[in-house]
Structure formats: C-alpha cells, structure tokens
Amino acid sequence: METDRIRWNEKHAAKTGSGDPDLFFLKHSDSLLPGQTLDLACGRGRHALYLATLGHGITAVDISDVALDYLQNRAADNGIELKIVQADLDQPENLFAEQSFDNIVCINFRPPDRLLAILPRWLRPGGKFLWCSFNEIQAAIKGFPVTLALHKEAFLHISGLECLVYERFEDHTGHRDGYLFVKK
Numbered sequence: 176m177e178t179d180r181i182r183w184n185e186k187h188a189a190k191t192g193s194g195d196p197d198l199f200f201l202k203h204s205d206s207l208l209p210g211q212t213l214d215l216a217c218g219r220g221r222h223a224l225y226l227a228t229l230g231h232g233i234t235a236v237d238i239s240d241v242a243l244d245y246l247q248n249r250a251a252d253n254g255i256e257l258k259i260v261q262a263d264l265d266q267p268e269n270l271f272a273e274q275s276f277d278n279i280v281c282i283n284f285r286p287p288d289r290l291l292a293i294l295p296r297w298l299r300p301g302g303k304f305l306w307c308s309f310n311e312i313q314a315a316i317k318g319f320p321v322t323l324a325l326h327k328e329a330f331l332h333i334s335g336l337e338c339l340v341y342e343r344f345e346d347h348t349g350h351r352d353g354y355l356f357v358k359k
C-alpha cells in the first residue's frame with residue numbers, strides 16, 4: 176500500500192546503518208541450508224548482508240525503496256551481489272511464482288495471513304523458514320496494533336510446514352516469539 180511505503184521510507188530515512196543481526200536469527204542461522212535465501216521484509220538488510228557473506232544467494236524483498244537503495248549500496252560497496260525486489264507483501268500472490276528457495280527468513284515483520292498461506296510454496300522440500308518478531312506483550316507495552324504482533328503458540332501449525340523450534344522470550348529489543356520451520 177502506498178501509505179505503508181511512504182511511512183516506512185520515512186522511518187528508514189531517519190536511520191543510519193543496518194544494525195547487527197537479530198539474536199534469535201543468529202542462534203538458529205546454523206540450521207539454515209546452504210543455497211538460496213529469501214529475506215522477507217528485509218529492511219536495510221542486516222540479515223541479507225550477513226547471510227550473503229556466508230555464501231547464501233540472497234533475494235531481499237521490502238516495500239521501502241529507501242531501505243532497498245541503502246541495501247543495494249551497502250552490497251555494492253562490499254562486492255556483494257544480491258537480488259532486490261520492491262513489493263508489497265500484503266499482496267503476495269504474484270510473487271516468486273516460478274521460484275523456490277532453500278530458506279526464508281523474516282525478522283521483525285508479521286506476514287499477513289494471505290502470505291503465510293502461500294509462503295510454504297516458496298520453499299523447496301526440506302527448506303527452512305526462520306521467523307522472529309515481537310509478541311502481544313510487546314504490543315501492549317509499546318502500543319502498536321496487536322494485529323501486528325505474534326501471539327502465544329499461534330503459528331505452531333502452518334499448513335505444509337513442520338515447526339522445529341518455538342521460543343517465547345525477552346531480549347534487549349523486547350518480548351518476542353521465534354520459530355524455525357521445515358517444509359515437509
């Protein structure tokens with residue numbers, strides 16, 4: 176949605192750097208398969224860049240052209256090639272129809288239900304989906320919409336995926352839920 180793009184562009188324009196990778200992501204990134212990885216709602220690319228340096232082929236998608244321009248420039252400065260896709264993940268149906276990935280990572284973003292319904296199709300059998308975001312406790316503390324939060328054990332059963340890890344925890348960024356899935 177255009178209003179989301181503008182709102183997120185403003186947020187990204189106000190930031191510097193891309194930050195260190197998320198701790199849950201780092202804890203479980205060894206479980207990812209070598210190969211092609213899709214970073215959903217990649218932002219300024221802290222996970223995309225990290226995985227690219229480990230040898231992953233990266234496709235990074237976000238609605239914010241400001242964030243993607245930053246990522247593209249950082250990648251170019253470091254001699255990293257990656258595929259950048261600007262897209263609205265609220266309307267995911269026409270994305271990646273002909274592609275499948277070894278891994279999908281999604282940090283600090285709550286994919287809409289229609290994306291969660293088709294996301295397993297974007298993974299090859301045995302592929303991993305590593306996801307961590309803020310939960311409803313953090314939503315109550317920070318006052319963001321609870322519809323954007325993860326809820327206790329809410330995603331243990333996503334059709335086509337098997338949940339390998341579910342953790343509810345608090346770290347220096349706040350109250351979070353993290354999942355690691357494998358495509359059946």
Ligand SMILES: C[S@@+](CC[C@H](N)C(=O)[O-])C[C@H]1O[C@@H](n2cnc3c(N)ncnc32)[C@H](O)[C@@H]1O
Pocket residue numbers: 176179183184197215216217218219220221222236237238239242262263264265281282283284
């Ligand atoms: C909190 S940031 C997380 C960024 C990144 N995953 C990270 O952990 O650094 C959420 C990201 O979701 C993106 N986003 C928000 N709504 C979106 C949408 N409808 N489609 C695609 N990206 C979206 C924003 O531009 C932003 O980069």
